[in-house]
Amino acid sequence: MKSNRLLMMLLVSLIIIGVVILINVISFSNIEEIVINQLKENQLTETGFAAKQIEDHILQVRDELVTLSKFPDIETLDINKCSGDMTIVHESIEGKISNILRVDKDGTVIECSSPIYSNYVGINIKNKEYFKAPKETNEPFIDNSIRQGFNRQIIVSAPLFETTEYTPYPNFLGQFKGVLLSIVEVNTLYDLYIHPIADPEKAFFLLINLKTEETTLKSNNIDEYSAIKNDVLSEKNLNIITDFNGFGETIITSSDIILGSETWRLIVLTPLKNVGKEISSVQNRHLFILGFVILVIIGGFIFLITVYQSREEVQSKLDKAQVTLEKLGIN
Incomplete structure (x- = not known):
């Protein structure tokens, strides 16, 4: 009887371990896809x-240029030194703009805010799309076709109109005074x-x-x-x-x-x-967890078997003691 019980416990433990292994093998076969x-x-x-x-x-740069174009004192901004100081600009707007160039109504770049673009001053851009488009449509314009050496640039432009006071919208009825430009380096976006x-x-x-x-x-x-x-x-x-x-x-x-x-x-x-390491890492972690679970199950069943054997031994000693007492007529 005792051996039959032990056999049954071992059989149950083997079945449970087998089920755990089977489930994890099935899971492991799908883990790469997951x-x-x-x-x-x-x-x-x-x-x-x-x-x-x-x-x-990019859209925020455009919107900031439009906001600046509505200020009547835009022509007084001290950006003609190309010093790189954008403090006066960023006091009025959030500040995605990192540079400003001002172009007069004839298409000549007359001011800049950054020494990086000081060589633009004096250049006439009247035939460039980023000058013609805002002049003809009264709308801001984004040109991503600019290549400066090996680098790409995005030029955002907004038209300037004569205005004597701040308006919620650009003063389209005012005289065209030129455009504001801001250059976004594509490498910066990268x-x-x-x-x-x-x-x-x-x-x-x-x-x-x-x-x-x-x-x-x-x-x-x-x-x-x-x-x-x-x-x-x-x-x-x-x-x-x-x-x-x-x-x-x-x-x-x-x-x-x-x-x-x-x-x-x-x-x-x-x-x-190129991501094989990530997949292998997850698979290895899965195998580690599987091994740990199996060891825990095996350890648990060894513990149960040990407890069961101890109880059987104690019960056997009690039975022998009971028989001895009966023979002595004590019970």
């Missing part, structure tokens, strides 16, 4: 957040918003103009958009895993940036081979 899907969803969220930050940054989500050692990115299909900014180790566009689907908000351009299975996510009449797209690509 981790990859989680990485994909995280990348999509981060891509959308970065795109929204870039959009907000440092602020793209670099935190696109680790150069693991991921690639593209910032493109959807209308012109021109690449505004990209990782060094990836081709221009025009060369790989057939490998990157044109649907909105990519969220796929596909075999991409020799990189193997790759997570591709995207988010659009709406800037007035233009639409840009931020695309982030992460080859799965």
Whole structure:
């Protein structure tokens, strides 16, 4: 009887351990897919957040220029020394603008706020779209087609009108007095918003103009958009895993940036081979937990068996004592 009970306990313990192992093996076989899907969803969220930050940054620069253009004393701003002191400007606005250039009605740059752009002073830009557009439409304008050497620049411009007092809207009826410009370095946008989500050692990115299909900014180790566009689907908000351009299975996510009449797209690509450590880390952690659970179960059953054997031994001694007492006629 005693051996049968021990056998039953061992059998039950083996069944429980087997069930735990089976469940974890099934889970382990799916864990890579689960981790990859989680990485994909995280990348999509981060891509959308970065795109929204870039959009907000540029639109805020535009709105700040419009706000400045409504002040009647804009012509008295002491920015003609190109000293880089934006204190007087940031006392009136939140401060995404890092530089200002003022252009007169004939298209000549006459003032700047930063020594970095002092070489612009004296240049005539009357034929540039970022001067003509605000002059002809009375609306602010964003031009992302500017290339300064190897660097990309975004020039935001807003028209200036003659005004004698602050108005809630630009004084379109006043005489055209020129434009205000602010230059946004694309590399600055990369440092602020793209670099935190696109680790150069693991991921690639593209910032493109959807209308012109021109690449505004990209990782060094990836081709221009025009060369790989057939490998990157044109649907909105990519969220796929596909075999991409020799990189193997790759997570591709995207988010659009709406800037007035233009639409840009931020695309982030992460080859799965570059995130193998993250997947292996989760798998190893899973195996460690499985081993720990099995050891706990085995230890628990050893403890129960030990307790059971001890109780059987005590019971056996009590039975013998009872028999002895009966023989002595004490019971």
